[in-house]
Amino acid sequence: MSNDSLRGPVLLTGAAGFIGSHAACALLSRGIEVVGIDNFDPFYPRGIKEANLQAVHAAGGRFTFVEGDICDGPLVSSLLNDHRVAAVIHLAAKAGVRPSIVDPPGYARANVLGTSVVLDAAHRAGCERVVVASSSSVYGNAPVAPFHEEMDVDAPISPYAATKRACELICRTHHHLTRQPVACLRFFTVYGPRQRPDLAISAFMRKIAAGETLQVFGDGSTSRDYTFVTDIVAGILASLERIPAHGYRVWNLGNSSPVTLSAMIEAIEGVVGRKAVVERMAMQPGDVERTWADLARSTRELGYLPATPFVEGLEAQWRAMSRAMSRA
Numbered sequence: 001m002s003n004d005s006l007r008g009p010v011l012l013t014g015a016a017g018f019i020g021s022h023a024a025c026a027l028l029s030r031g032i033e034v035v036g037i038d039n040f041d042p043f044y045p046r047g048i049k050e051a052n053l054q055a056v057h058a059a060g061g062r063f064t065f066v067e068g069d070i071c072d073g074p075l076v077s078s079l080l081n082d083h084r085v086a087a088v089i090h091l092a093a094k095a096g097v098r099p100s101i102v103d104p105p106g107y108a109r110a111n112v113l114g115t116s117v118v119l120d121a122a123h124r125a126g127c128e129r130v131v132v133a134s135s136s137s138v139y140g141n142a143p144v145a146p147f148h149e150e151m152d153v154d155a156p157i158s159p160y161a162a163t164k165r166a167c168e169l170i171c172r173t174h175h176h177l178t179r180q181p182v183a184c185l186r187f188f189t190v191y192g193p194r195q196r197p198d199l200a201i202s203a204f205m206r207k208i209a210a211g212e213t214l215q216v217f218g219d220g221s222t223s224r225d226y227t228f229v230t231d232i233v234a235g236i237l238a239s240l241e242r243i244p245a246h247g248y249r250v251w252n253l254g255n256s257s258p259v260t261l262s263a264m265i266e267a268i269e270g271v272v273g274r275k276a277v278v279e280r281m282a283m284q285p286g287d288v289e290r291t292w293a294d295l296a297r298s299t300r301e302l303g304y305l306p307a308t309p310f311v312e313g314l315e316a317q318w319r320a321m322s323r324a325m326s327r328a
């Protein structure tokens with residue numbers, strides 16, 4: 001993706017978040033102007049998101065940031081119009097499976113209403129294209145793996161997953177009515193520097209380093225298709241470039257190389273250089289057994305090819321965490 005292919009800046013929602021801050025850096029490094037919005041949702045500390053934004057500012061380039069809520073239609077519209085935005089990358093959401101079970105209405109508001117507001121504003125402002133973050137969680141406990149985009153996704157098992165599936169349907173309807181190109185990207189457990197603190201790799205690295213006990217849910221045989229954030233960002237940029245040729249399209253962005261929970265802990269022990277102390281707990285409601293991306297469509301249509309081996313990605317995350325902890 002280069003700035004030649006876009007008529008103007010990109011509005012990036014969730015710019016202060018984990019993936020958002022990496023997407024911002026990648027766009028800026030390609031000479032693309034970025035307008036970021038984020039409301040510093042209290043799901044994890046504001047200080048972490050402010051540090052993410054510092055990393056974006058340090059990348060150089062034209063970056064404007066506004067603190068605000070994507071459910072605020074007039075605000076989103078004024079950002080789109082005032083900056084003559086050409087495209088939207090919509091990553092803002094309440095993320096996390098387990099907390100969504102405690103607060104379904106909060107997830108529905110931020111994710112479903114928020115996406116609806118962003119799409120409507122993007123259409124009214126005449127944006128060329130929209131890319132929206134979905135999730136591998138829409139596959140639920142699908143009986144067949146790897147998961148491909150045409151599979152039945154009518155049985156999500158958490159409110160978070162249901163909101164992401166609802167967003168995909170809203171995007172499809174929006175495209176049908178407006179012809180505005182919309183891509184929905186199913187990210188598979190993303191990790192790497194600046195990973196959200198609630199996610200397992202980040203939490204386990206911190207706990208193993210501190211000698212604290214890890215609470216491990218299930219017998220360790222569940223698996224996730226961990227995908228390094230740089231690979232995800234490459235997929236986001238490719239979809240932004242190519243969505244006009246497709247209209248509405250769902251693409252998996254994963255690694256197609258699932259790792260069991262036990263193997264993940266062992267790999268982190270190797271990277272951190274310390275053994276984990278583990279307390280086994282029952283499987284949690286809402287957690288799926290496994291995720292595993294079929295990448296045939298995204299490779300064929302986006303040229304998407306994840307390139308980061310798991311241990312290399314863990315090492316990069318651990319280096320970044322160690323630097324952040326030594327600054328704190």
Ligand SMILES: NC(=O)c1ccc[n+]([C@@H]2O[C@H](COP(=O)([O-])OP(=O)(O)OC[C@H]3O[C@@H](n4cnc5c(N)ncnc54)[C@H](O)[C@@H]3O)[C@@H](O)[C@H]2O)c1
Pocket residue numbers: 013014015016017018019020037038039040041042043049068069070071090091092093094095096110114133134135136186187188189190191196
């Ligand atoms: N990290 C993963 O493994 C993963 C996997 C699948 C899908 N996703 C999706 O990718 C996107 C980014 O995830 P992330 O891991 O970077 O999460 P994140 O929580 O770090 O980033 C999301 C950002 O959105 C902001 N936000 C939430 N509600 C908002 C609102 N109403 N208005 C404005 N900003 C709001 C938050 O403050 C946060 O900074 C999300 O849509 C998430 O559902 C992430």
